[in-house]
Amino acid sequence: MADDIVLRDVTDDDLPIFFGQQLDPDANYMAAFTSRDPSDRDAFMAHWAKIRADETITNRTVVYDGQVAGSVASFEDFGQLEVTYWLGREFWGRGIATRALTAFLEYQTTRPIYARAAKDNAASLRVLQKCGFVITGEDKGYANARGQVIEEYLLTLAADAETPAHESE
Numbered sequence: 103m104a105d106d107i108v109l110r111d112v113t114d115d116d117l118p119i120f121f122g123q124q125l126d127p128d129a130n131y132m133a134a135f136t137s138r139d140p141s142d143r144d145a146f147m148a149h150w151a152k153i154r155a156d157e158t159i160t161n162r163t164v165v166y167d168g169q170v171a172g173s174v175a176s177f178e179d180f181g182q183l184e185v186t187y188w189l190g191r192e193f194w195g196r197g198i199a200t201r202a203l204t205a206f207l208e209y210q211t212t213r214p215i216y217a218r219a220a221k222d223n224a225a226s227l228r229v230l231q232k233c234g235f236v237i238t239g240e241d242k243g244y245a246n247a248r249g250q251v252i253e254e255y256l257l258t259l260a261a262d263a264e265t266p267a268h269e270s271e
């Protein structure tokens with residue numbers, strides 16, 4: 103892992119930064135399955151209070167070059183552990199998500215572990231595949247950010263998958 107990326111516990115001071123990052127319309131379109139109203143600060147803060155208190159959820163802040171670049175997390179969905187991540191737009195396109203997820207997967211070692219991405223979220227699908235995830239299914243659901251039902255891929259990082267990051271080098 104590059105020295106310029108660090109994962110650490112989420113602090114109260116990170117939350118206003120995350121809130122600003124998740125306001126971006128293009129990021130919402132990509133992520134698709136977002137909160138109903140990303141501009142609702144109270145709902146955002148209540149959501150974070152809930153997920154920080156939930157012992158089944160692992161949240162980490164992604165720090166790039168001393169700046170809060172975003173977050174990465176795992177959470178349980180119907181008994182399966184899934185990963186998710188979100189970076190501020192100014193941090194996109196520099197390999198940060200790939201390196202942050204790689205680091206997270208060294209820390210969160212449960213396998214298999216799963217992920218979902220809208221079928222047209224090419225960046226997220228690429229991040230997952232570079233970290234060893236493979237597409238293992240598909241689903242559809244109502245995407246708040248798009249106001250319609252859309253299709254998504256389900257991805258799996260198997261217990262015997264190659265160590266993340268190797269493919270990215």
Ligand SMILES: CC(C)(COP(=O)(O)OP(=O)(O)OC[C@H]1O[C@@H](n2cnc3c(N)ncnc32)[C@H](O)[C@@H]1OP(=O)(O)O)[C@@H](O)C(=O)NCCC(=O)NCCS
Binds near residue numbers: 128133219220
């Ligand atoms: C998805 C996201 C985390 C990607 O972060 P990132 O730091 O830019 O990703 P990386 O730089 O690690 O690169 C990912 C790969 O995707 C590629 N990529 C980036 N944007 C792309 C795009 N729009 N179309 C196709 N490929 C793209 C990159 O070229 C790179 O592949 P490469 O190394 O083979 O060139 C970021 O865009 C984001 O936070 N989006 C909003 C939230 C979101 O979608 N979260 C995921 C929900 S499933």
